[in-house]
Amino acid sequence: MTLVYAGLSLGAVYALVAIGYNIVYIASHSFNFAQAQLMMIGAFVAYAGFVTLGLPAVIVIAMAMAAVMLLSAVEERIAVRPVADHQTQLITTLGFGTVLTGVAQLIWGTQPLQVPFPLGSKVLTILGGRVFPVEVALVLFAVLLVVAINLYTRRRMNGLAVIAMSQDEEAATLRGINVRKLAFAAFAVTGLLSGLMGVLIGPKTYAVTTLGAALALKGFVALAIGGFGSMYGGLIGGFVVGLVEQYVTRYFGSEFSTLSVFVVLLLVLLIRPTGLFGRVQERMV
Amino acid sequence: MKFWAAVRKAPSWTFPLVLAAVFLALPLFPLDYTTSRYIQLSLILAMVVSGLNLSLGYSGQLAIGQAAMYAAGAYTAGLLSKAGYTDVALHIVAAGLAALVVGILTGIPGLRLGSWSLAMTSFFLVLLVPDVVDIFEEHTGGHLGLSGMGRPTIFGYPLTPTDMFLAIVVVAVAWFAIFRNIVASRHGVAFQVLKQSPVLASSLGMSVYRTKLAGYAIGSIPAGLAGALLANLDLYLSPETFGFHLATGALAASILGGSVSVYGALFGAAIVQFSNDQSTVFAEYNLVFYGAFLLIGGVLLRGGVAGLMRTVIRRLDRAAGIVADHGPLESTTVEMPRIDGAVLEVSNVAKAFGGNQALRDVSLRAEPGQVTALIGPNGSGKTTLLNLVCGFYRRDAGTITLGGVEIGHATPDRIARLGVARTFQTPLIPPGITVRDVVMSGRYTLDRAGYFSAILRTPRFHAVRRRDRARADEVLRLVGLAHLADSEASALPLGQRRMLEVARALVREPKVLLLDEVASGLDEAEVQTLAAVIRQIRDAGCTVILVEHNFGLVLSQADRIVVLARGSVLAEGTPAEIESNPQVRDEYLGVAEQGAARPSGASVTVAEGERA
Numbered sequence: 001m002t003l004v005y006a007g008l009s010l011g012a013v014y015a016l017v018a019i020g021y022n023i024v025y026i027a028s029h030s031f032n033f034a035q036a037q038l039m040m041i042g043a044f045v046a047y048a049g050f051v052t053l054g055l056p057a058v059i060v061i062a063m064a065m066a067a068v069m070l071l072s073a074v075e076e077r078i079a080v081r082p083v084a085d086h087q088t089q090l091i092t093t094l095g096f097g098t099v100l101t102g103v104a105q106l107i108w109g110t111q112p113l114q115v116p117f118p119l120g121s122k123v124l125t126i127l128g129g130r131v132f133p134v135e136v137a138l139v140l141f142a143v144l145l146v147v148a149i150n151l152y153t154r155r156r157m158n159g160l161a162v163i164a165m166s167q168d169e170e171a172a173t174l175r176g177i178n179v180r181k182l183a184f185a186a187f188a189v190t191g192l193l194s195g196l197m198g199v200l201i202g203p204k205t206y207a208v209t210t211l212g213a214a215l216a217l218k219g220f221v222a223l224a225i226g227g228f229g230s231m232y233g234g235l236i237g238g239f240v241v242g243l244v245e246q247y248v249t250r251y252f253g254s255e256f257s258t259l260s261v262f263v264v265l266l267l268v269l270l271i272r273p274t275g276l277f278g279r280v281q282e283r284m285v
Numbered sequence: 286m287k288f289w290a291a292v293r294k295a296p297s298w299t300f301p302l303v304l305a306a307v308f309l310a311l312p313l314f315p316l317d318y319t320t321s322r323y324i325q326l327s328l329i330l331a332m333v334v335s336g337l338n339l340s341l342g343y344s345g346q347l348a349i350g351q352a353a354m355y356a357a358g359a360y361t362a363g364l365l366s367k368a369g370y371t372d373v374a375l376h377i378v379a380a381g382l383a384a385l386v387v388g389i390l391t392g393i394p395g396l397r398l399g400s401w402s403l404a405m406t407s408f409f410l411v412l413l414v415p416d417v418v419d420i421f422e423e424h425t426g427g428h429l430g431l432s433g434m435g436r437p438t439i440f441g442y443p444l445t446p447t448d449m450f451l452a453i454v455v456v457a458v459a460w461f462a463i464f465r466n467i468v469a470s471r472h473g474v475a476f477q478v479l480k481q482s483p484v485l486a487s488s489l490g491m492s493v494y495r496t497k498l499a500g501y502a503i504g505s506i507p508a509g510l511a512g513a514l515l516a517n518l519d520l521y522l523s524p525e526t527f528g529f530h531l532a533t534g535a536l537a538a539s540i541l542g543g544s545v546s547v548y549g550a551l552f553g554a555a556i557v558q559f560s561n562d563q564s565t566v567f568a569e570y571n572l573v574f575y576g577a578f579l580l581i582g583g584v585l586l587r588g589g590v591a592g593l594m595r596t597v598i599r600r601l602d603r604a605a606g607i608v609a610d611h612g613p614l615e616s617t618t619v620e621m622p623r624i625d626g627a628v629l630e631v632s633n634v635a636k637a638f639g640g641n642q643a644l645r646d647v648s649l650r651a652e653p654g655q656v657t658a659l660i661g662p663n664g665s666g667k668t669t670l671l672n673l674v675c676g677f678y679r680r681d682a683g684t685i686t687l688g689g690v691e692i693g694h695a696t697p698d699r700i701a702r703l704g705v706a707r708t709f710q711t712p713l714i715p716p717g718i719t720v721r722d723v724v725m726s727g728r729y730t731l732d733r734a735g736y737f738s739a740i741l742r743t744p745r746f747h748a749v750r751r752r753d754r755a756r757a758d759e760v761l762r763l764v765g766l767a768h769l770a771d772s773e774a775s776a777l778p779l780g781q782r783r784m785l786e787v788a789r790a791l792v793r794e795p796k797v798l799l800l801d802e803v804a805s806g807l808d809e810a811e812v813q814t815l816a817a818v819i820r821q822i823r824d825a826g827c828t829v830i831l832v833e834h835n836f837g838l839v840l841s842q843a844d845r846i847v848v849l850a851r852g853s854v855l856a857e858g859t860p861a862e863i864e865s866n867p868q869v870r871d872e873y874l875g876v877a878e879q880g881a882a883r884p885s886g887a888s889v890t891v892a893e894g895e896r897a
Contacts, residue, residue, distance in 0.1 A: 094536070095575075095577065095580035095581075096576065098579060102571070102573035102574075102575075106570070221405075221409075224402065259413060262409050262410075
């Protein structure tokens with residue numbers, strides 16, 4: 001069971017990255033390559049708040065959320081909005097993410113920093129498996145977040161507007177939806193959530209500058225398994241990646257873990273390119 | 286300005302040749318170690334970057350994992366050298382092949398999806414490099430690095446550092462010559478067509494998948510070559526060399542230099558290598574710089590430095606009074622060669638999108654030497670029918686035959702090669718290439734002249750090029766665009782872009798020509814020219830299918846008219862029969878209007894709105 005818990009909690013981290021990708025993707029059809037770097041900054045801010053400044057948890061969380069939201073808003077303005085096509089956005093958001101990594105490296109160095117978890121680090125035993133409180137929190141948070149987002153998009157007007165926009169941007173504009181404002185809001189909300197995610201993943205992954213690249217890619221695998229735009233898909237995809245990685249590390253060695261995730265990605269792309277919950281689009285001309 | 290005019294008279298390859306000569310002559314001068322190493326590393330990086338330019342810039346594939354191919358090449362050379370084979374020529378060949386294999390194997394799944402998926406799978410490769418190196422630790426030295434390589438030799442002669450410098454320059458020059466010959470050929474234009482639109486590429490008969498794979502595969506070779514050179518330069522390899530730092534650095538260099546350029550790679554690489562070489566304090570800012578390069582390059586410098594250079598050259602040209610030579614303006618009466626049309630027969634075809642039955646039980650027959658018009662209100666299924674004929678949609682029921690042969694469920698590119706050509710509602714014209722190149726791209730699959738003949742500029746390559754050019758000029762005269770042959774195609778106004786699409790379809794000598802709302806957005810004079818061109822195509826023997834809203838044009842040009850309404854055939858007959866058919870008047874023209882066509886302007890607006 002310990003292995004399952006480790007896999008699920010790691011998977012929750014990837015699922016969170018996938019959720020971040022998804023919100024932006026649904027709202028503006030762009031792919032935010034800097035998503036994982038935003039979360040990484042959240043983790044560093046958490047480290048600064050808890051360890052360097054010794055602040056209480058509530059303030060640290062608020063701080064991380066505000067800081068990352070700001071960065072995300074800046075990103076939308078300088079790296080996404082001025083660029084029309086999604087292909088170039090991939091490069092500019094990658095550029096933004098690289099700047100974030102570079103700046104984090106300048107401030108906090110390249111050594112991994114341990115971020116404490118406010119609810120303690122006493123090992124719990126559940127159903128015969130050993131698990132850290134932060135790992136339970138990660139899994140619960142990912143599941144609840146997905147459920148909440150789904151409820152929100154179905155029940156509220158704003159949510160429906162976002163869906164309308166993802167279907168047809170121009171049609172949404174004609175129906176009086178402010179597409180640009182909504183896309184900006186999507187980035188801001190993603191930033192807010194990423195700050196929170198950063199605080200949560202920090203204790204599990206450590207705050208380290210290499211986090212961005214690894215999380216960006218594995219989060220993408222989670223997304224590819226689940227299907228673009230599907231929140232539940234991203235969650236399940238994340239868990240699959242986490243479990244595969246943990247099992248392969250346990251039975252074959254850690255040098256095979258990333259390789260195995262890559263194999264999973266290739267298999268998914270070859271067998272079911274739209275992911276488990278994705279839809280096919282036929283009209284081309 | 287006289288000086289500039291003289292400079293521009295020299296053939297375009299003189300400048301790279303001079304640059305190559307300068308590089309080769311450099312060892313004659315006393316170079317300090319740092320400068321010489323900087324030049325060598327820049328050239329090596331430039332090769333990696335040029336691979337990115339080919340796959341990302343020219344073919345528009347987000348294959349950005351060149352660092353992994355670089356590693357594959359480097360380790361291949363390193364392992365060969367450790368095993369006692371120190372010949373650099375052997376290393377280069379083996380490393381190029383290794384990079385090609387890695388590129389193809391990992392490209393296939395990503396290319397099926399394109400865009401982000403390819404970006405991610407190719408970036409993922411970079412993440413895998415240290416793991417793979419660790420797995421084969423006993424050979425590769427794992428994270429400690431690979432050492433123990435022998436001194437490089439060539440055909441048995443050991444190479445001095447100066448020889449190594451020359452070897453790097455020679456390989457880089459050779460590669461850039463190959464690269465330039467590929468992109469300045471029909472293949473380069475084909476890559477750009479694919480980048481603009483896979484739909485367009487397949488309707489010109491190109492296999493989208495194979496063209497993509499070719500771009501990606503060829504782009505991985507220089508990374509392998511560069512890897513072999515690096516291994517022999519340093520005689521030591523560490524997996525850290527091939528990490529994200531390199532991957533983002535190469536991408537930044539490509540964007541900065543201009544992805545759609547040949548020599549921009551050299552410039553971008555020189556800048557990035559320069560920022561790499563700075564003292565360690567400065568080096569800490571490297572990532573920030575790369576990121577900023579990517580951001581600025583992506584947002585502001587759309588064409589990179591190469592793009593800026595092109596603008597400067599254009600300005601200087603204008604100032605020096607050099608204008609592209611237009612040739613005499615000829616009249617549009619050009620003799621059309623005979624075209625062997627084929628009967629296109631659609632029988633009982635049905636197609637549904639989800640619950641929406643777009644077409645049910647539709648049949649029509651289009652004869653060679655006739656214009657068959659397909660009309661109907663918006664949403665009646667005209668374009669759906671065209672897309673079924675072209676193979677972009679799979680039909681649910683029915684058969685489509687071309688010249689009596691069932692086309693089955695052939696792919697769009699196969700159908701195009703069988704002799705079906707088309708134009709698009711919204712003209713698809715790749716940016717950055719000339720009108721003549723656009724027309725010539727229509728002939729890409731007619732004559733075969735492969736990559737090797739382009740690289741070596743064989744007589745066959747020149748023969749095919751001459752024929753393509755002659756045919757393109759002929760067709761351009763026919764549609765009245767001959768005087769614009771050297772202008773940038775995507776900058777033309779809508780009417781001329783539509784005519785250009787007709788020319789591109791016509792240059793393929795198609796059996797069946799499908800014109801999809803080709804008159805919308807044209808003014809009165811342009812419609813007249815178009816009508817004359819359509820008549821000539823028909824008289825030459827081609828089977829023409831005209832999908833049109835301009836009722837006047839349809840009545841005057843069509844030999845037979847098929848009226849679609851709500852997915853099925855409402856009426857069929859000669860223009861006179863259709864014009865007097867009360868059902869058609871009711872359905873399509875509106876009862877109040879007596880026989881007259883709607884103003885074409887109004888129908889255009891409706892059509893555009895529906896499409897948006």
